[in-house]
Structure formats: structure tokens, C-alpha cells
Amino acid sequence: MLRATLLLVCLLAALPGRAQTVLDPALLERVRVLAETAARAAAPPNTRVAVEIGALDARLRLAPCQQIQPYLPPGMAVWGRSRIGLRCTDGVARWNVTLPVRVAVFGRAVVANGPLPAGVNLSQEQLALADIDIAAEPGAVFTDPALLIGRTLARPLGASEAVRAPALKSRQWFAAGETVQVRVAGEGFAVASEAQALSAGIEGQEVRVRFESGRIASGRAVGERRVDVLL
Incomplete structure (x- = not known):
């Protein structure tokens, strides 16, 4: 054998x-x-x-x-x-x-201080800083816990798991019908104006706005009642 x-x-x-x-x-x-x-x-x-x-x-x-x-x-x-x-x-x-x-x-990033369920509004006590491999998973990490206070989790996190951008619910910066500040920028110029939002402004998503002249443009919701239009 x-x-x-x-x-x-x-x-x-x-x-x-x-x-x-x-x-x-x-x-x-x-x-x-x-x-x-x-x-x-x-x-x-x-x-x-x-x-x-x-x-x-x-x-x-x-x-x-x-x-x-x-x-x-x-x-x-x-x-x-x-x-x-x-x-x-x-x-x-x-x-x-x-x-x-x-x-x-490897770098310092915000992690969950313990297991966190989806839907929880984050507080200071639920967050900690730790050295992790920030390249281990897709999605941007955060280095300042203060930026996450009040944000809502879209999915559960395990203890010591990094709080990454895809794990957070997108914020609504304004509602349809609200007056928003619009920054219109192109090559070599940028102007600011006011317009009416034609839909809800969800963080990072496209939104349409109507200027006083009646012109309609598409931009991206970037902050509290703020829209960027790139030409």
C-alpha cells in the first residue's frame, strides 16, 4: 500500500x-x-x-x-x-x-461601542474610537463621533464594527415646496440664488428646483436647505 x-x-x-x-x-x-x-x-x-x-x-x-x-x-x-x-x-x-x-x-475610526440594532439614533455613549482596517469593507469611515450623533442606523452593527456611511440612513435636508439656497457652479464661476424645491432633498440624491424666473434645474442636495447645481 x-x-x-x-x-x-x-x-x-x-x-x-x-x-x-x-x-x-x-x-x-x-x-x-x-x-x-x-x-x-x-x-x-x-x-x-x-x-x-x-x-x-x-x-x-x-x-x-x-x-x-x-x-x-x-x-x-x-x-x-x-x-x-x-x-x-x-x-x-x-x-x-x-x-x-x-x-x-489601519487607522483610527468610529466604531460601535456594543451591538446596535437598525433604526437606533446614535448617541455619544454608543460610539467609540478604535484602530481598525478601514479598507476591510467598502464605505467611508468617520473619525469624529460628533458627526454621527443623532444619525439613524439603516442596518444593525456588531460590537467594535466600524460605523460606515452605507450603514446610515440618508438624511432629508428639506421637503418639497421649501425655499432652498442653490449654488450654481461651472468652469471658472459660481453664483448663488434661491429656488423652490420640487421634491424632497435626500442627502446626496438628485433634486429638481424651480427658480423665480420659472426655469427648472437639477442638482444635488448637499445640506440643510442647500443644493449644488453643476454645469
């Missing part, structure tokens, strides 16, 4: 396509520096970036290459689970693959 097992292992090891491509440590360091530099450019001040590099797909059999260039694929996220491109620029075959990476960004 032992001889049969050893024979099977040897046969499997000899099968084509099972050898995993091993990347040079110097190349992996270039990948790490590229991912870390990109993450730092988008990270808030006083944060720490850590990069964990994964492995190429074990099924890949890449032709020998004298020069491999790491690069950031267009549109690829630089936080959390991402990928770094590797292209062969000097070899028998010009291959192009991606290498998985995980980018953590």
Missing part, C-alpha cells in the same frame, strides 16, 4: 501543468511597493498600510521572461482585495497575468 501511494504521488508530480510558477523575490518586492504607494496616495493621514501578496493561479505555466513589469490595471481598487498586473516585456512569449494582493489600511 505504501509503495502504491508513493508511486501515485510521483506520477501526479510528473504530470504537465502542475508546477506552479515561482516569482522572484525582487519582483514581489516591486509589487509590494507599487501596491503600497498606490494605497498611500488614497489613504487619510496618520494611517498605516500593509500589503499581503497572494500567489499566481497554480494552473498557469508561464514562458521564461527576462523582464517582468508590474502595473496597476485600469479601474482596479487599490484598497482591500485587489490585483496587480504582471506583463512580460522581454521573453519568448509576451504574457500578461494578474497577481492577487490584499491591501490593509
Whole structure:
């Protein structure tokens, strides 16, 4: 039985396509520096970036290459689970693959002081500050608990879970029919005016307003009775 097992292992090891491509440590360091530099450019001040590099797909059999260039694929996220491109620029075959990476960004952020149900209006006692990986999940975090007082949770949070923007109910800045301050901005100019809201102003959402002249424009609700119109 032992001889049969050893024979099977040897046969499997000899099968084509099972050898995993091993990347040079110097190349992996270039990948790490590229991912870390990109993450730092988008990270808030006083944060720490850590990069964990994964492995190429074990099924890949890449032709020998004298020069491999790491690069950031267009549109690829630089936080959390991402990928770094590797292209062969000097070899028998010009291959192009991606290498998985995980980018953590550690910083101070507001977290739940204990389990919180959906619908609760946040108070100072329910919030705390902690060092977390702010890149672990999508959504902006908060660094000042005062900005969250009175906000309503849209979903439950676990103890020590970060309070992220998607977990909060959108605020209604004004109701339909109210007079709002409108800032109209374009390339090289900005003017302010008053208008009547034609719908409720929900935080971050589009809203239509009517000026005294009768002209109707679409903008975005940005604050208490405030609308931004970008031309």
C-alpha cells in the first residue's frame, strides 16, 4: 500500500501543468511597493498600510521572461482585495497575468461601542474610537463621533464594527415646496440664488428646483436647505 501511494504521488508530480510558477523575490518586492504607494496616495493621514501578496493561479505555466513589469490595471481598487498586473516585456512569449494582493489600511475610526440594532439614533455613549482596517469593507469611515450623533442606523452593527456611511440612513435636508439656497457652479464661476424645491432633498440624491424666473434645474442636495447645481 505504501509503495502504491508513493508511486501515485510521483506520477501526479510528473504530470504537465502542475508546477506552479515561482516569482522572484525582487519582483514581489516591486509589487509590494507599487501596491503600497498606490494605497498611500488614497489613504487619510496618520494611517498605516500593509500589503499581503497572494500567489499566481497554480494552473498557469508561464514562458521564461527576462523582464517582468508590474502595473496597476485600469479601474482596479487599490484598497482591500485587489490585483496587480504582471506583463512580460522581454521573453519568448509576451504574457500578461494578474497577481492577487490584499491591501490593509489601519487607522483610527468610529466604531460601535456594543451591538446596535437598525433604526437606533446614535448617541455619544454608543460610539467609540478604535484602530481598525478601514479598507476591510467598502464605505467611508468617520473619525469624529460628533458627526454621527443623532444619525439613524439603516442596518444593525456588531460590537467594535466600524460605523460606515452605507450603514446610515440618508438624511432629508428639506421637503418639497421649501425655499432652498442653490449654488450654481461651472468652469471658472459660481453664483448663488434661491429656488423652490420640487421634491424632497435626500442627502446626496438628485433634486429638481424651480427658480423665480420659472426655469427648472437639477442638482444635488448637499445640506440643510442647500443644493449644488453643476454645469
